[in-house]
Amino acid sequence: MSVADDIRSNSKDTFGTAWTVRDGQVVPAASDLKLSNDAVRFETATVLYADLDASTGLVESKKWEFAGQVYKTFLYAASRLIRNHSGSIVSYDGDRVMGVFISKTQRNDAVACALEINYAVKNIVQTELEKKWKTDFKIRHVVGIDTSTVRAARTGVRGDNDLVWIGNAPNLAAKLTSLSADKPTWITKRVYDYLKDKQKLGPQGENIWRKWQWSQHNQDEIYSTTYWREIK
Template sequence: MIHEPTCGIFGPVSVADDIAKNAADTFGTAWTTRAGMVVPAANDLRMANDAVEFETATILYADLDGSTDLVEGNKWQFAGHVYKTFLYAASRLIRKHGGTIVSYDGDRVMGVFISPRQRNEAVSCALEINYSVKNHLQVELRKQWSTDFQIRHVIEIDTSTIRATRTGVRGDNDLVWIGNAANLAAKLTALSADSPTWITRRVHDYLDNPQRLGPGGENIWRKWTWGQHKDEEVYSTTYWRRFS
């Protein structure tokens, strides 16, 4: 087997040696941590054990539902239209509500909200994404394609302490987000797209009436027991919010 060596002080270093040295350096070095005031870019952090901490941050994942069937059962051009329009709408609305887009992963976009009203902004964003999918994306899809395909999505939101650190190799690296909200919001993806917006109790308990109640004053949220995660209390809604 031929390895592409890197260059060390005393000559070429094998990939195996390079990985072993990185592991030794990483595990053997203490972390430096500073409080975050803004969402950092990758270049704001060193490649060493350097982290930015947010005592409270809200994570929003917006995912297409059924993307495997979408790709396998349709022309690639059709799937491309759905991917591009959904990710554009979700990203545009994350920014509209003061969130920062921190990653794209196939059919999913991740946003981070750190303002004092971060939970309400994230939920308001989710309700507007639901409106846009049904009243913008689906309408335009039907104009251009003869199909009964329904665009379905799931949005997951959670809040916790979050730390950002830089990972990867030099010349090809990005931020990774470490914290319960980043993990649990991603796991909520597995819940039903019949209710497109899912939030944890940590989000629900901080919502103001515009995000908690419908136009007639009705509670828009249904409470569930999340059996896949310690019977945690989570909430879902089918509501949307019109926006201009």
């Protein structure tokens, strides 16, 4: 069978086969699903993307050793905190990591994680960088968070495949990371409406979030903050 025939056969089978869907209780691994139209559904899942800002300029202007260490330390900090807040790491994509939260407090868990990522980047990773390198480089990042019904399916070819996450939350959380790193945490209204005071209010009882109209996506109501939560 030629490559064209193989692709044609896959398209015919995929478009011609009904989905088998089951409700998920835990975040699946790729091996938990078939390569056919098989999916796990979560009525509500919260997706967090943590993205290293301006990484193109970083690799173009700095030594590869420096850029590599920035990548590694940023992704480690974000990943360690995702797991610490009961999230599951489901994807690494170059300079960013995707986490999925499915607990009853998933929105607050994800936002607490984002605030701690902000603290870790600015007060731990940046500090250690400056001890080892004589540079004025500042690590900047953006975290995007959204929540929705989400389905996970397996995609790829035999021997080389992974999960794809289908739903508004994965798409919009990723798109939020294209917004300004001057306000490193961005969330949708669907997330904001569920926040408890610990994730909504600052040390003086002030609301830490600023509301925006998202011009790049239907004027949706979104929120940003510059605050962080100290890691103990």
